[in-house]
Amino acid sequence: MANPMRGEVAIVLDGQPHVARLTLGALAMLEAQLAEDSLADLVRRLDEGRFASGDIIAVLVAGLRGGGWQGDADDLLAKQIEGGPLAGARAAAQLIALAFRDVA
Incomplete structure (x- = not known):
């Protein structure tokens, strides 16, 4: 189960639940990939709002990898995200929001 206090977001791929979170390493990977x-x-x-579907995929991959998933963008493209593209976009937005929230 995902814990939002730890910056975690639940994502279901092909019926399998995963926890995604943007760790510092995942953020560095994302920053480099998105130039x-x-x-x-x-x-x-x-x-x-200056983002494309490829940016959403990059955020999801970074978050999933931060949560321990071993896949890459090609692997994610081959998966079915439960809830479809809109759920994927929402999960990406949640990941960014949780990673940069003010916890003070």
């Missing part, structure tokens, strides 16, 4: 100069630039771009 941003900083995490702040990445968050700003996503907040401004």
Whole structure:
């Protein structure tokens, strides 16, 4: 079960539950893959709605890998996300929001 206090989001792939979270390593991978100069630039771009479906896939892969999944983008593309593309986009948005929430 996913724990939002730890930044975790539940994602079901092909009927199998997974926990995703954006660890520091996952964020570094995401930043490099999306060719941003900083995490702040990445968050700003996503907040401004300047993202594509490939960005959503990249966030999901980074989050899933941060949760221990061993797949890559090609593996994710071959999976069925429970709830479809909209659920995938929501999970990606949740991952970003939880990773950068103010916990103070």
